[in-house]
Amino acid sequence: MTGRTTGRRGSGKPTIADVAALAGVSVSAVSKVVNGRGGISAPTRQRVLDAAAKLRWSPSATAVALRGARTRALGMVAGRSSDVLATDPHFTLLISGIESELAPADYGLLLHIVGEEPGAEERAYRRLAEERRVDGVILTESRIGDGRFELLRSLRLPAVLVGAPWQPDPVVSVQAGGQDAGIRAAVDHLVTLGHRRIAYVSGPEDRVHTVFRRRVFETALAERGLRPGRVLVSEFTAQSAVAAVRELLADAPDRRPTAVLFANDTMAVAGMNAARRLGFEVPRDLSVIGYDDLPLGELVYPQLTTVHQDLIQLGRAAVAAMFRQLDADRDEESPTPVPDPEVNPPELVIRESTGPAREG
Amino acid sequence: MTGRTTGRRGSGKPTIADVAALAGVSVSAVSKVVNGRGGISAPTRQRVLDAAAKLRWSPSATAVALRGARTRALGMVAGRSSDVLATDPHFTLLISGIESELAPADYGLLLHIVGEEPGAEERAYRRLAEERRVDGVILTESRIGDGRFELLRSLRLPAVLVGAPWQPDPVVSVQAGGQDAGIRAAVDHLVTLGHRRIAYVSGPEDRVHTVFRRRVFETALAERGLRPGRVLVSEFTAQSAVAAVRELLADAPDRRPTAVLFANDTMAVAGMNAARRLGFEVPRDLSVIGYDDLPLGELVYPQLTTVHQDLIQLGRAAVAAMFRQLDADRDEESPTPVPDPEVNPPELVIRESTGPAREG
DNA sequence: GTGAAAGCGCTAACAG
DNA sequence: CTGTTAGCGCTTTCAC
Numbered sequence: 001m002t003g004r005t006t007g008r009r010g011s012g013k014p015t016i017a018d019v020a021a022l023a024g025v026s027v028s029a030v031s032k033v034v035n036g037r038g039g040i041s042a043p044t045r046q047r048v049l050d051a052a053a054k055l056r057w058s059p060s061a062t063a064v065a066l067r068g069a070r071t072r073a074l075g076m077v078a079g080r081s082s083d084v085l086a087t088d089p090h091f092t093l094l095i096s097g098i099e100s101e102l103a104p105a106d107y108g109l110l111l112h113i114v115g116e117e118p119g120a121e122e123r124a125y126r127r128l129a130e131e132r133r134v135d136g137v138i139l140t141e142s143r144i145g146d147g148r149f150e151l152l153r154s155l156r157l158p159a160v161l162v163g164a165p166w167q168p169d170p171v172v173s174v175q176a177g178g179q180d181a182g183i184r185a186a187v188d189h190l191v192t193l194g195h196r197r198i199a200y201v202s203g204p205e206d207r208v209h210t211v212f213r214r215r216v217f218e219t220a221l222a223e224r225g226l227r228p229g230r231v232l233v234s235e236f237t238a239q240s241a242v243a244a245v246r247e248l249l250a251d252a253p254d255r256r257p258t259a260v261l262f263a264n265d266t267m268a269v270a271g272m273n274a275a276r277r278l279g280f281e282v283p284r285d286l287s288v289i290g291y292d293d294l295p296l297g298e299l300v301y302p303q304l305t306t307v308h309q310d311l312i313q314l315g316r317a318a319v320a321a322m323f324r325q326l327d328a329d330r331d332e333e334s335p336t337p338v339p340d341p342e343v344n345p346p347e348l349v350i351r352e353s354t355g356p357a358r359e360g
Numbered sequence: 361m362t363g364r365t366t367g368r369r370g371s372g373k374p375t376i377a378d379v380a381a382l383a384g385v386s387v388s389a390v391s392k393v394v395n396g397r398g399g400i401s402a403p404t405r406q407r408v409l410d411a412a413a414k415l416r417w418s419p420s421a422t423a424v425a426l427r428g429a430r431t432r433a434l435g436m437v438a439g440r441s442s443d444v445l446a447t448d449p450h451f452t453l454l455i456s457g458i459e460s461e462l463a464p465a466d467y468g469l470l471l472h473i474v475g476e477e478p479g480a481e482e483r484a485y486r487r488l489a490e491e492r493r494v495d496g497v498i499l500t501e502s503r504i505g506d507g508r509f510e511l512l513r514s515l516r517l518p519a520v521l522v523g524a525p526w527q528p529d530p531v532v533s534v535q536a537g538g539q540d541a542g543i544r545a546a547v548d549h550l551v552t553l554g555h556r557r558i559a560y561v562s563g564p565e566d567r568v569h570t571v572f573r574r575r576v577f578e579t580a581l582a583e584r585g586l587r588p589g590r591v592l593v594s595e596f597t598a599q600s601a602v603a604a605v606r607e608l609l610a611d612a613p614d615r616r617p618t619a620v621l622f623a624n625d626t627m628a629v630a631g632m633n634a635a636r637r638l639g640f641e642v643p644r645d646l647s648v649i650g651y652d653d654l655p656l657g658e659l660v661y662p663q664l665t666t667v668h669q670d671l672i673q674l675g676r677a678a679v680a681a682m683f684r685q686l687d688a689d690r691d692e693e694s695p696t697p698v699p700d701p702e703v704n705p706p707e708l709v710i711r712e713s714t715g716p717a718r719e720g
Numbered sequence: 721g722t723g724a725a726a727g728c729g730c731t732a733a734c735a736g
Numbered sequence: 737c738t739g740t741t742a743g744c745g746c747t748t749t750c751a752c
Contacts, residue, residue: 016731025738028739031730031731058491082457086654087449093442093446099472103474108471113456113459113460113463127466130373156373273660295598299633387745388724395747424745427748
């Protein structure tokens with residue numbers, strides 16, 4: 001425990017000094033070799049590499065980070081209850097995408113799942129920033145009045161938002177082009193099938209994408225010359241979706257909707273089954289469309305017609321944007337082009353939960 | 361960029377020196393205050409706290425870690441494709457549990473999602489260890505011949521396994537008591553309903569829990585005096601489960617199973633719908649039981665009868681075990697009691713996908 | 721009760 | 737080409 005001389009391989013882990021000693025060179029030589037900076041002869045280089053391999057040594061991430069370089073970690077805070085998280089793989093998918101881009105760069109992802117209590121999320125970001133644990137953070141699900149961009153700026157912590165900010169904001173964000181294409185296609189699909197009374201079950205109204213999608217829905221309806229459809233606001237939970245469907249189907253036959261769009265797949269599946277419990281066949285009596293295109297949609301019966309959104313690609317794009325930002329920050333002077341990452345627009349996937357309207 | 365004098369608040373973040381300067385004390389005084397070590401007068405203490413608050417300063421995690429203390433981060437490597445990850449919230453749930461225990465301790469979780477290519481997982485652990493990014497790692501899904509425990513030991517990286525090791529091993533592990541209770545109850549339930557031909561669709565055979573559960577299934581059947589049921593091995597994917605059901609239901613009516621147990625809920629749901637597509641009603645023609653009790657099970661129609669497993673609690677227990685291990689390592693001399701964490705045994709949740717056998 | 725100084729493992733100037 | 741050295745931000749003896 002006490003008195004561990006540098007270079008001694010006691011209980012501790014090998015350090016750069018151990019490697020240098022074993023290779024018979026100085027520490028700076030080792031440093032130069034591992035960082036690929038030139039000025040080292042081939043034989044020396046080889047000796048260093050061998051020594052490092054024998055000792056199973058890699059530079060300590062902590063020491064490198066302290067030295068002023070990067071942390072080689074990105075942070076992400078998920079402000080959701082574990083229940084919602086488990087039902088809705090939105091985050092999981094995004095994280096998969098993020099990781100796939102992070103791994104080759106030897107970056108890690110520091111995840112924080114905090115509850116939905118207000119303030120918890122902010123505290124998490126704050127700690128991430130103050131403790132300098134990460135080089136930057138990736139944000140999702142921006143909300144109306146979202147204070148996170150401001151917060152992160154004041155914390156000087158680079159951020160990339162997946163999605164659109166709630167109001168024009170200099171925050172770097174990634175987003176698929178043609179965001180409204182999915183819902184438009186969904187409405188078109190239903191109209192073509194003869195549906196005239198189409199309802200929309202939206203997510204919590206404090207979400208930016210929720211409001212956006214709802215607006216697209218309303219616009220699309222109007223453009224088709226249809227009267228405004230009913231719009232119900234629901235939580236992202238199954239119970240809430242079930243309640244919404246109950247309400248929708250309680251109307252008189254000539255007034256109730258013949259098709260429903262849901263804000264996400266989980267709600268759509270829950271809603272679909274709620275309808276069935278009420279004696280409505282899907283799609284015979286009611287057509288249902290989801291959003292996200294989760295694997296879940298293919299599992300259920302009938303398979304879900306839904307709007308596909310490439311969350312994995314979005315996650316990758318977010319990381320790419322972050323790296324560009326980090327590089328730009330470092331080089332400061334050279335204003336990197338920062339091309340918008342290519343993300344495919346949302347797209348309608350027609351499966352079994354939509355069919356012709358029963359009565360015009 | 362150049363020549364940033366200590367104590368200057370330029371573009372950089374405040375350091376302990378800035379706080380000390382602002383409070384008019386020495387850096388060590390600040391350190392003592394933030395670490396709650398005594399020897400500081402109340403007024404001085406207050407001045408330090410005020411200064412830290414004003415500067416929004418917290419100790420840099422990196423510096424603290426380098427100083428020899430802990431990293432305050434745990435690692436986890438998920439060796440699965442993003443697709444499986446998205447369908448099966450197993451990991452998500454576990455991570456939620458882990459986080460809920462980590463957060464109050466101000467610990468972070470460094471996540472690595474690597475593909476299923478062999479070696480990728482090992483490399484990830486290796487890097488985590490060599491770069492000293494985490495204090496320890498949490499493992500799941502131990503496999504037959506799992507080399508990770510050995511690897512981690514040689515890396516001197518503390519580890520906690522969720523589940524049982526494939527062979528007696530000193531690795532610290534957490535697990536619910538009465539592991540076999542769930543499947544036994546499931547078999548009992550089916551037998552009581554009059555089922556005599558019960559099949560089992562197992563997961564990949566290289567998983568320890570897969571083999572264990574299958575054995576429990578076989579034993580339970582034997583104890584009830586039933587002939588061995590058919591056992592099919594499937595991947596953890598929907599397609600694979602669908603194929604298994606096809607095979608099972610292709611048999612002659614007097615030979616085909618009237619009930620099927622699946623290794624997890626996702627497979628069960630996929631199987632249930634495959635059966636329906638083949639013209640079999642669930643539970644009228646076929647009873648189905650899953651495993652895990654994911655939220656998904658309540659979403660679908662009919663709702664899934666399944667074996668509940670408290671993954672969240674398991675995640676929490678794993679972290680608790682890790683902390684005890686870390687404390688023990690530190691104190692070295694004091695062999696902490698290390699009581700087994702309390703995790704509820706798996707339990708059968710009866711819903712709608714099981715019913716009386718149609719023919720004895 | 722408080723401060724000065726030595727490192728933790730590494731990188732980057734600067735010498736040789 | 738290679739070695740010496742000064743910190744990065746913090747904690748921790750050890751003096752005062």
